[in-house]
Amino acid sequence: MINxxxxxxxxxxxxxxxxxxFLIPNKRLSxxxxxxxxxxxxxxxxxxxIAVNDGTxxxxxxxxxxxxxxxxxxxxxxxxxxxxxxxxxxAAVFPYSWKSIxxxxxxxxxxxxxxxxxxxxxxxxxxxxTGDAFxxxxxxxxxxxxxxxxxxxxxxxxxxxxxxxYLIMGTxxxxxxxxxxxxxxxLTGTLxxxxxxxRIPALEGSRTLEAAFAFLILGFxxxxxxxxxxxxxxxxxxxxxxxxxxxxxxxxxxVAIYALLRFLYTVFGSSFSxxxxxxxxxxxPLAIASFMFASIVAIFQDxxxxxxxxxxxxxxxxxxxxxxxxxxTGLTAALLHMFNHALMKGGLFLAxxxxxxxxxxxxxxxxxxxxxxxxxxxxxxxxxSLSLIGVPLTVGFISKWYLILATLExxxxxxxxxIIISSLLAVVYTWRVIETAYFQERPAGAPAVKEAPLSLLxxxxxxxxxxxxxxINSSLSTDLASHAALLLFGGSLL
Amino acid sequence: MSxxxxxxxxxxxxxxxxxxxxxxxxxxxxxxxxxxxxxSLLAANIFIILDAVDVAFTEAAVGAGISTVxxxxxxGITGYEQKRRRKISWVAPLIVVTITGAVLVYxxxxxxxxxxxxxxxxxxxxxxxxxxxxxxxxIPNMVTSVLxxxxxxxxxxxxxxxxAALIGVLSLIGIREHKGDPKHLEPPARxxxxxxxxxxxxxxxxxxxxxxxxxxxxxxxxxxxxxxxAVAIILYALTFSQQDAMDLAPPRILKRLASxxxxxxxxxxxxxxxxxxxxxxxxxxxxxxVHGQHYGILVIEFGVGLTVACVMMLIFFAFISRGDRxx
Numbered sequence: 091m092i093n094x095x096x097x098x099x100x101x102x103x104x105x106x107x108x109x110x111x112f113l114i115p116n117k118r119l120s121x122x123x124x125x126x127x128x129x130x131x132x133x134x135x136x137x138x139x140i141a142v143n144d145g146t147x148x149x150x151x152x153x154x155x156x157x158x159x160x161x162x163x164x165x166x167x168x169x170x171x172x173x174x175x176x177x178x179x180x181a182a183v184f185p186y187s188w189k190s191i192x193x194x195x196x197x198x199x200x201x202x203x204x205x206x207x208x209x210x211x212x213x214x215x216x217x218x219x220t221g222d223a224f225x226x227x228x229x230x231x232x233x234x235x236x237x238x239x240x241x242x243x244x245x246x247x248x249x250x251x252x253x254x255x256y257l258i259m260g261t262x263x264x265x266x267x268x269x270x271x272x273x274x275x276x277l278t279g280t281l282x283x284x285x286x287x288x289r290i291p292a293l294e295g296s297r298t299l300e301a302a303f304a305f306l307i308l309g310f311x312x313x314x315x316x317x318x319x320x321x322x323x324x325x326x327x328x329x330x331x332x333x334x335x336x337x338x339x340x341x342x343x344x345v346a347i348y349a350l351l352r353f354l355y356t357v358f359g360s361s362f363s364x365x366x367x368x369x370x371x372x373x374x375p376l377a378i379a380s381f382m383f384a385s386i387v388a389i390f391q392d393x394x395x396x397x398x399x400x401x402x403x404x405x406x407x408x409x410x411x412x413x414x415x416x417x418x419t420g421l422t423a424a425l426l427h428m429f430n431h432a433l434m435k436g437g438l439f440l441a442x443x444x445x446x447x448x449x450x451x452x453x454x455x456x457x458x459x460x461x462x463x464x465x466x467x468x469x470x471x472x473x474x475s476l477s478l479i480g481v482p483l484t485v486g487f488i489s490k491w492y493l494i495l496a497t498l499e500x501x502x503x504x505x506x507x508x509i510i511i512s513s514l515l516a517v518v519y520t521w522r523v524i525e526t527a528y529f530q531e532r533p534a535g536a537p538a539v540k541e542a543p544l545s546l547l548x549x550x551x552x553x554x555x556x557x558x559x560x561x562i563n564s565s566l567s568t569d570l571a572s573h574a575a576l577l578l579f580g581g582s583l584l
Numbered sequence: 585m586s587x588x589x590x591x592x593x594x595x596x597x598x599x600x601x602x603x604x605x606x607x608x609x610x611x612x613x614x615x616x617x618x619x620x621x622x623x624s625l626l627a628a629n630i631f632i633i634l635d636a637v638d639v640a641f642t643e644a645a646v647g648a649g650i651s652t653v654x655x656x657x658x659x660g661i662t663g664y665e666q667k668r669r670r671k672i673s674w675v676a677p678l679i680v681v682t683i684t685g686a687v688l689v690y691x692x693x694x695x696x697x698x699x700x701x702x703x704x705x706x707x708x709x710x711x712x713x714x715x716x717x718x719x720x721x722x723i724p725n726m727v728t729s730v731l732x733x734x735x736x737x738x739x740x741x742x743x744x745x746x747x748a749a750l751i752g753v754l755s756l757i758g759i760r761e762h763k764g765d766p767k768h769l770e771p772p773a774r775x776x777x778x779x780x781x782x783x784x785x786x787x788x789x790x791x792x793x794x795x796x797x798x799x800x801x802x803x804x805x806x807x808x809x810x811x812x813x814a815v816a817i818i819l820y821a822l823t824f825s826q827q828d829a830m831d832l833a834p835p836r837i838l839k840r841l842a843s844x845x846x847x848x849x850x851x852x853x854x855x856x857x858x859x860x861x862x863x864x865x866x867x868x869x870x871x872x873x874v875h876g877q878h879y880g881i882l883v884i885e886f887g888v889g890l891t892v893a894c895v896m897m898l899i900f901f902a903f904i905s906r907g908d909r910x911x
Binding site for chain 1: 688691692693694696704706709710712713734735736737741744745747751752754755756758839840842843846847850851853854857861865
């Protein structure tokens with residue numbers, strides 16, 4: 091029975107766990123409960139990946155109403171893969187949160203923090219798993235509202251402005267998505283994605299369809315921080331509590347990219363998106379600007395969190411570049427980088443959270459000389475950085491490799507050069523941090539620093555080791571990504 | 585006949601545009617808040633002309649009613665006048681807005697004509713809702729059938745959005761309870777208002793209950809009813825005192841009830857799973873599927889009403905308890 095309800099439970103369990111968590115009077119219990127739920131979600135995502143790995147597609151009809159009248163969940167290789175990314179990061183961040191928020195969030199707000207985290211997790215999972223365009227919007231609202239709350243919990247007063255800025259940009263994005271879905275409904279009379287997909291080809295040439303397409307691309311572009319719509323991201327990531335930066339930084343933009351791909355390939359179909367609308371000629375220059383510009387800006391940042399945030403904008407650029415190449419290798423690279431970037435950025439933000447726990451600051455200067463005092467934390471940071479640069483034996487290398495192959499396959503060798511230059515820029519900005527930590531003296535009179543507690547180190551190292559594991563034994567992630575890419579291309583040929 | 589309709593449409597839409605321009609230009613926050621209320625009321629009128637009475641009702645209750653009250657409570661904290669700002673360039677926003685508007689206009693060029701009976705929205709999914717819902721779901725108001733049963737999962741999502749808003753407000757400002765603060769123990773004397781509101785509150789609550797339980801037959805349902813119920817308590821808080829209202833509806837309890845409402849909705853789904861159906865499949869709740877639909881809709885609408893009412897009261901309490909601190 092459980093198996094048959096698995097797609098629904100994947101979202102319903104964390105969704106209903108949120109109000110339960112809010113009812114639990116004891117803070118430690120609410121943490122244990124939320125952590126248990128996040129592990130349960132991860133387990134369910136693994137089961138779903140196994141269930142759809144042979145190409146089956148799972149359907150779940152809410153209320154027993156068949157689509158397009160009712161709402162349908164639909165799990166295939168592509169979205170089960172994204173579910174896996176989101177829940178895996180969740181399963182590492184939830185246990186990590188307990189220690190991390192002790193110093194960053196006032197005790198009165200701990201229960202609210204876990205409730206909002208559960209809402210955010212459920213919202214992101216729901217956006218990923220749903221087969222209904224309007225349902226996607228509803229869960230987008232849940233995840234957005236809770237992430238604004240989570241960002242505003244940051245210790246610095248500027249977290250409030252950052253959260254407000256994100257709220258305004260996010261709401262504009264969500265409104266654009268809603269307008270797009272509304273226009274599609276006016277044209278087709280349906281909200282189900284598969285049903286939309288079967289009715290859209292007949293409408294090619296309709297100006298309303300073009301407008302719907304434009305609104306949806308822009309809406310998701312805002313949510314996924316596509317250059318130049320990324321302005322909310324650096325502030326949001328740098329002022330949020332460490333654990334929130336790790337969770338949202340690793341998952342939220344990935345889910346927005348997933349939704350964009352779902353609309354480009356499944357709903358509109360690749361012939362409309364790429365042959366008719368030629369959207370890749372919009373995405374490609376923005377992607378290039380994104381990773382070149384953001385990598386350069388990252389070099390000049392004083393705060394490490396802000397540096398990592400700009401690096402995220404750059405990584406999103408790589409993913410968009412993979413998409414804009416419109417070939418299977420490029421799409422595989424994009425999907426792989428969604429997974430790999432979640433691992434590297436998740437690991438880096440978690441390591442940074444452990445530093446913040448001990449020294450209370452994440453400015454580059456304030457970590458001078460902590461390399462000896464916090465060897466395990468800094469080692470994790472170094473491995474994460476190597477992965478970010480794309481050094482062999484880390485996941486970063488795998489996705490860069492595929493991306494470079496894809497550009498060469500298309501014969502766009504100048505792009506290959508740009509990717510390599512941007513990777514060298516990543517060496518520069520991560521080296522500044524590593525050099526300060528290892529080769530500078532701790533300022534005289536600074537308080538002694540101890541290694542971070544195990545409850546922070548273990549989740550951090552689990553994610554960091556995953557960077558190495560999937561970098562060496564890459565067959566699992568590359569198989570999943572290439573199957574998903576083939577599915578998207580194949581699905582559009584039908 | 586259609587000419588009159590056209591005229592009314594044009595006048596209402598023109599008023600909507602004028603209200604928006606006024607909101608952008610005026611600097612008094614109080615006037616802006618009142619105008620947003622006017623905006624919602626005009627929108628509600630337009631929805632009525634479009635025959636969407638349920639939506640109109642919600643817009644009037646939420647947009648013109650509770651949102652206006654909450655915004656007023658907000659400016660009770662921030663002050664009534666906009667801060668003088670440095671001149672900011674309006675060129676960039678104007679370009680963005682113009683392009684967005686142009687794309688919207690462009691998008692409407694190929695849209696199926698308004699009231700065209702052959703338009704896809706009337707011929708694809710809708711016929712089943714119209715023709716089958718009286719027998720499948722068994723209630724006369726098909727809007728409620730769609731909202732609570734066919735697309736009941738979206739509605740659960742909306743209730744959780746309301747809950748998420750509560751979490752946001754509580755994390756940002758929280759609720760201060762002024763137990764034992766003498767200033768709050770003595771209600772200010774406003775005899776006329778107090779007598780009038782004592783007279784009105786029972787009727788407001790009765791109306792809320794009617795809207796709650798009559799949603800199957802006419803416009804209404806948990807969202808509107810919850811808001812109306814909350815307004816009764818808010819009126820009490822405004823005319824008597826915040827402390828009186830908080831004694832009547834203690835925030836501590838309201839917080840639990842707000843979670844409970846969500847859990848009642850979700851719990852209905854879990855029960856239908858345990859009884860062998862899919863999540864939120866009300867058919868399995870009773871021997872007769874139509875009875876099951878009735879029970880299911882009744883219970884989830886109650887959950888909606890409970891959460892919405894509690895969240896609205898809590899958000900209001902959060903705002904006014906802050907306002908008291910910086911008068």
